Amino acid sequence: MxxxxxxxxxxxxxxxxxxxxxxxxxxxxxxxxxxxxxxxxxxxxxxxxxxxxxxxxxxxxxxxxxxxxxxxxxxxxxxxxxxxxxxxxxxxxxxxxxxxxxxxxxxxxxxxxxxxxxxxxxxxxxxxxxxxxxxxxxxxxxxxxxxxxxxxxxxxxxxxxxxxxxxxxxxxxxxxxxxxxxxxxxxxxxxxxxxxxxxxxxxxxxxxxxxxxxxxxxxxxxxxxxxxxxxxxxxxxxxxxxxxxxxxxxKFRPSRDTKHHTSHYTTETSLEDGTETKCYSGNEKPSDNGKGMRSSSIGFDDISNSNRGFDGSSETSCSYPNDTTVKPKARSRDKIFNRMTSTRNKASKPQHKTxxxxxxxxxxxxxxxxxxxxxxxxxxxxxxxxxxxxxxxxxxxxxxxxxxxxxxxxxxxxxxxxxxxxxxxxxxxxxxxxxxxxxxxx
CATH class of the missing domain: 1.20.1070.10 (Rhodopsin 7-helix transmembrane proteins)
Incomplete structure (x- = not known):
């Protein structure tokens, strides 16, 4: 210097x-x-x-x-x-x-x-x-x-x-x-x-x-x-x-199976009184396949990008084919499922995202x-x-x-x-x- x-x-x-x-x-x-x-x-x-x-x-x-x-x-x-x-x-x-x-x-x-x-x-x-x-x-x-x-x-x-x-x-x-x-x-x-x-x-x-x-x-x-x-x-x-x-x-690796990475999610829940509840996102139409079975298929992109679907907002449509009026018990079961899914989604996110x-x-x-x-x-x-x-x-x-x-x-x-x-x-x-x-x- x-x-x-x-x-x-x-x-x-x-x-x-x-x-x-x-x-x-x-x-x-x-x-x-x-x-x-x-x-x-x-x-x-x-x-x-x-x-x-x-x-x-x-x-x-x-x-x-x-x-x-x-x-x-x-x-x-x-x-x-x-x-x-x-x-x-x-x-x-x-x-x-x-x-x-x-x-x-x-x-x-x-x-x-x-x-x-x-x-x-x-x-x-x-x-x-x-x-x-x-x-x-x-x-x-x-x-x-x-x-x-x-x-x-x-x-x-x-x-x-x-x-x-x-x-x-x-x-x-x-x-x-x-x-x-x-x-x-x-x-x-x-x-x-x-x-x-x-x-x-x-x-x-x-x-x-x-x-x-x-x-x-x-x-x-x-x-x-x-x-x-x-x-x-x-x-x-x-x-x-x-x-x-x-x-x-x-992040940019292409998925091998697009069926398992859909941006829509569908939930089918068989209630105790025999009434089925089907929830689907976007413009997806409900399917009659697998009626009466308890199953769920959730797209991770929708879960990570938006939580509105779990709050009963306009992004998620729910249809009840057997009855236009859902019983209080069915509504309560649906709310519990939504809360559990939302909680699991929040817990899976890292606290410090890169x-x-x-x-x-x-x-x-x-x-x-x-x-x-x-x-x-x-x-x-x-x-x-x-x-x-x-x-x-x-x-x-x-x-x-x-x-x-x-x-x-x-x-x-x-x-x-x-x-x-x-x-x-x-x-x-x-x-x-x-x-x-x-x-x-x-």
Missing amino acids: SSSLPVVSTDVAPFGVDEATAEVTSSLNISAEEKRRYLSYLDDVTFRLMIPAVVYLAMLMVLGIFGNILVLIVYLKKFKPSPTRVFVVCLAVFDLMTCFISLPGEILDMRHIYTFDYPIVCKMLRFNNSFSVVSSGFTLIAVAIDRYRKICRPLNKQITIRVARIMVGIAVSVSLVLTIPTVIVYGRKTVKTDNKEINGFECSIDDRWLDTLFPLMYIGVLFLIFFCSLGILVFMYVFIGRTVFNHRRF GPRALKTTFMLFIITVVFVISFLPHLMLMITRFVKSDFEDSLQGAGIIIYNIFLRSYYINSAVNCIVYSFCNERFRNEGKNLVVSCFR
């Missing part, structure tokens, strides 16, 4: 520095003002190569601030309390911390890459950056656990709002413990220039830790936590995807997780490359420096695009957000 320091050639005299001053800077007697002017010149030259990365971060900052504020307003005012709302709101808060603090600090660091002599500010920026990222990662693990229980274990006890808040609290506490060492590790790092007598300062690993193993061990622990978290997320969503696939395959809404929410949160992981891959690859090849940064020139500084900060994408994912995957959020934006402009 540290910034790159490109090699700047100083063959020409700095802007605002005459030849006499340039000669003085090469001697041992260099004043503080001359050092400042020289380092400011290096900042200006380096910043020209940083402009594309600054524009990239500025766009993410604007999009992230407005987008995450919109997410907070819509979810807090328009959505009912739920575990999903708890997770989404917390993710938006962490992203806002990044957009309000980390991104401006990163731009400031790139602007003063040779003159960032603010150790306290550096420690605050690195801590906030690490804390918000690690907290978001642990919150996404809590989201995956919630989705796993809803899709793969729908009949078990589900995560409540209180449990969701506790899970987020644990995620924040663990993240706080893991990121406190950034306050110790990061600070003011001395940067060498072409002039051996003048050194600059950047926000990176503090000078007192450069010759120790502590920074390397700490970064290694963060890498290990990231890959372990990635493994948990992959494990959870593989099970979720398999369950959804099996559910859809079973419906289209749950699947859409799961897909939306899965996309959020995928964006989080993918946005980190370029940064991790560059960090590993720097570790393996120590002179990697020094070998970069021109366009390579520009591309390097953009991809080194790729993980900031995650803090800005979540609102876009919500807009594409959640129609209600899209409509509510549109109405809110229109009302603000009005």
Whole structure:
């Protein structure tokens, strides 16, 4: 997460520095003002190569601030309390911390890459950056656990709002413990220039830790936590995807015998006084077959989709062929049968049904997780490359420096695009957000 320091050639005299001053800077007697002017010149030259990365971060900052504020307003005012709302709101808060603090600090660091002599500010920026990222990662693990229980274990006890808040609290506490060492590790790092007598300062690993193993061990622990978290997320969503696939395959499997899957149901009850009662649904006509026998044929589609037939409503017609007036005893027997069938139907339904809404929410949160992981891959690859090849940064020139500084900060994408994912995957959020934006402009 540290910034790159490109090699700047100083063959020409700095802007605002005459030849006499340039000669003085090469001697041992260099004043503080001359050092400042020289380092400011290096900042200006380096910043020209940083402009594309600054524009990239500025766009993410604007999009992230407005987008995450919109997410907070819509979810807090328009959505009912739920575990999903708890997770989404917390993710938006962490992203806002990044957009309000980390991104401006990163731009400031790139602007003063040779003159960032603010150790306290550096420690605050690195801590906030690490804390918000690690907290978001642990919150996404809590989201995956919630989705796993809803899709793969729908009949078990589900995560409540209180449990969701506790899970987020644990995620924040663990993240706080893991990121406190950034306050110790990061600070003011001395940067060498072409002039051996003048050194600059950047926000990176503090000078007192450069010759120790502590920074390397700490970064290694963060890498290990990231890959372990990635493994948990992959494990959870593989099970979720398999369950959804099996559910859809079973749902759309054609029935072998359509006779046993009719959308109508018929009940024939032989009463004690010899009067037969026939009940049929829809436009189906009563049949005289099997008269006098006690039998029932019930279509499960009608049972699951509507209960009106069991309440004596218009969907179910009952005929009494022997007599137009049914005895009270027969009516009582028919009501008891209807109540028993309705009770059995309600008991057979699962308490937590995996419906289209749950699947859409799961897909939306899965996309959020995928964006989080993918946005980190370029940064991790560059960090590993720097570790393996120590002179990697020094070998970069021109366009390579520009591309390097953009991809080194790729993980900031995650803090800005979540609102876009919500807009594409959640129609209600899209409509509510549109109405809110229109009302603000009005």
